[in-house]
Amino acid sequence: MENNQLKVQNTYSFWKLILFTPITFGIYPLVKFTAMGNDLTRCDSKTNCPYWVLAIFLTGITLGIYPLIWWHNVCSRIGALNPSNGFSAGTFWGWNILGGLILFGPLVFLWKLCNAMNSIAEQVNLTSSEE
Numbered sequence: 817m818e819n820n821q822l823k824v825q826n827t828y829s830f831w832k833l834i835l836f837t838p839i840t841f842g843i844y845p846l847v848k849f850t851a852m853g854n855d856l857t858r859c860d861s862k863t864n865c866p867y868w869v870l871a872i873f874l875t876g877i878t879l880g881i882y883p884l885i886w887w888h889n890v891c892s893r894i895g896a897l898n899p900s901n902g903f904s905a906g907t908f909w910g911w912n913i914l915g916g917l918i919l920f921g922p923l924v925f926l927w928k929l930c931n932a933m934n935s936i937a938e939q940v941n942l943t944s945s946e947e
Contacts, residue, residue, distance in 0.1 A: 826851045828930040903932035
């Protein structure tokens with residue numbers, strides 16, 4: 817990877833996602849999840865559909881199937897970038913999908929997602945500053 821691709825500029829706060837989602841009528845997560853996808857692309861050079869396109873256009877057309885595929889792929893990429901954080905596609909399926917049955921599971925997923933992305937950002941930014 818080239819040095820200019822390694823800078824991750826975003827931080828992800830669970831509490832901001834929880835607080836700003838209702839205040840902004842759902843626009844804040846669109847912006848943050850799109851930024852997350854862009855940060856992942858900077859780290860592993862794999863492209864993905866921007867989250868806002870997914871949320872606005874593709875969810876309805878695919879009857880909600882494409883978002884499941886998108887999240888599965890993104891969570892797999894996060895796990896591959898930093899395997900030591902214990903995050904994977906299984907985290908998405910376990911906490912966000914099955915955890916929805918106990919109501920607080922999606923919140924645990926968001927918490928783990930924010931921590932995993934901040935861990936990757938810290939690791940990538942530290943590595944790029946050493947080069």
